[in-house]
Every structure is written in C-alpha cells, then in structure tokens.
Amino acid sequence: MTEQAHPEWDASYTADTPAPWDIGRPQPTFVRLADEGRLTGRLLDAGCGTGENALLAASSGADVTGIDAAPTAIARARAKASERGLTARFEVADVLDLGGLSLAVDTVIDSGVFHVFGDDDRVRYVASLAAVLRPAGACYLMCFSDRQPGTWGPRRVRPDELRASFSDGWAIESIAADTFDINPMDGMTQVQAWLTAIRRT
Numbered sequence: 001m002t003e004q005a006h007p008e009w010d011a012s013y014t015a016d017t018p019a020p021w022d023i024g025r026p027q028p029t030f031v032r033l034a035d036e037g038r039l040t041g042r043l044l045d046a047g048c049g050t051g052e053n054a055l056l057a058a059s060s061g062a063d064v065t066g067i068d069a070a071p072t073a074i075a076r077a078r079a080k081a082s083e084r085g086l087t088a089r090f091e092v093a094d095v096l097d098l099g100g101l102s103l104a105v106d107t108v109i110d111s112g113v114f115h116v117f118g119d120d121d122r123v124r125y126v127a128s129l130a131a132v133l134r135p136a137g138a139c140y141l142m143c144f145s146d147r148q149p150g151t152w153g154p155r156r157v158r159p160d161e162l163r164a165s166f167s168d169g170w171a172i173e174s175i176a177a178d179t180f181d182i183n184p185m186d187g188m189t190q191v192q193a194w195l196t197a198i199r200r201t
Contacts, residue, residue: 013050013072020153020182021112022049022073026056029178029195030109033140034060041106044132046095047113051077051088057109058088065103067093096124099131108132108139112180114165115143115154126165130200139170139198142178148192152185162196173197 012019026034030053033039039062045054048066050073058064058081066088068074077090093101095113108129117125133139146156159175166172178195182188 010070010072013070018183026052043107044105046110049073058086064088066090096128098128103132106137110141115157133200137200141196142193145192145194166198171199171201
C-alpha cells in the first residue's frame with residue numbers, strides 16, 4: 001500500500017490537546033451497529049484515526065483494514081491492536097484513492113470523513129469507496145449534520161446532499177439523526193450527525 005501522509009491531519013494527533021473526534025473509545029453508534037451484527041466480513045474503516053471503531057469491528061469478528069492519512073494515528077492504532085491482542089491491519093493511505101489498495105470488502109465504515117470534503121472531492125471519495133466495496137456491500141457513514149447549530153466544526157451536511165452523492169450505483173437504505181461523541185469543547189460533549197446506511201448496487 002502506498003503511504004500518502006498528510007501533515008495537516010497528522011498534526012491533529014501530535015498536538016497537546018486531543019482532537020475533538022479522538023475520544024479514546026468507539027463511537028456509541030458503531031457499538032450499536034456491532035451489537036446488531038452489521039460490522040461483518042471483510043471491513044474497511046476509511047479514515048480510521050487511532051483505530052477505535054476498527055478495533056471494535058475486529059473484536060466482533062470482522063476481518064479489518066483501517067486506513068488513515070495520519071502516520072501518528074496509524075502508529076497508535078497498531079499499538080492498540082497489539083496491546084489488546086486483536087488482529088487488524090492499519091495502513092497509511094489516501095481515502096480518495098482506495099482503488100490503489102487492491103482490496104475488496106463487504107463493509108465500509110466512515111466516522112467523520114465524508115464531511116471534510118468539498119464538492120469535487122466528495123465525488124472522488126464516493127468513486128473511491130465504490131472501487132473497493134463489493135456489490136451488495138454495506139457502507140455505514142456518519143457525518144456532521146446541518147441540524148448542528150452555530151458555525152464551529154466541519155461543513156454541515158444535508159440529507160439531500162447525501163442522496164445526491166450516492167445516487168449512481170448505490171441505494172440509500174436510511175438516513176437517521178444521530179450524534180457524535182466528542183472531547184469536551186466549548187461546553188459540548190456531543191454534536192449532531194447523520195448516520196447513513198448505504199448499499200452498493
């Protein structure tokens with residue numbers, strides 16, 4: 001796998017204050033998905049950070065690959081896997097070029113990646129996901145929601161934007177209001193999210 005490091009993302013993991021999303025445990029939404037038996041088969045965590053959601057999937061029996069653009073995050077994910085006795089692969093790679101990984105998976109999870117992209121890169125990202133997700137495979141995507149008040153944080157995403165992005169070669173099964181847990185910031189410990197369940201057609 002080609003290493004595609006992005007210094008700006010790596011800096012999020014080397015700063016004195018933890019990044020808001022790096023909460024040291026899986027997002028509760030993905031715990032629920034694991035409990036429902038949805039994190040199965042060969043699974044890719046696109047933008048895995050320090051690996052908590054990926055390791056949750058591995059502990060549930062999935063054959064997991066986690067990728068991220070931040071080498072520091074990947075190093076921490078590998079260390080966690082070793083410490084916990086879990087088998088999962090973690091690689092530095094670019095989520096916009098997943099086709100270069102020679103990987104075919106049954107399930108993709110995205111916890112907070114889609115919303116970082118502008119319009120052009122959204123198109124590239126969806127095509128990149130399509131390059132690795134098998135037909136009938138499932139994608140569970142959590143992104144920042146337009147229901148979140150204020151201006152702090154990443155670009156807010158509307159449901160119609162999700163539908164438009166996944167309109168060709170995909171079937172959206174549900175878009176549900178949800179929340180991200182975050183490290184405390186400005187008095188907040190949660191922010192509004194959309195959880196989208198998408199099937200590759």
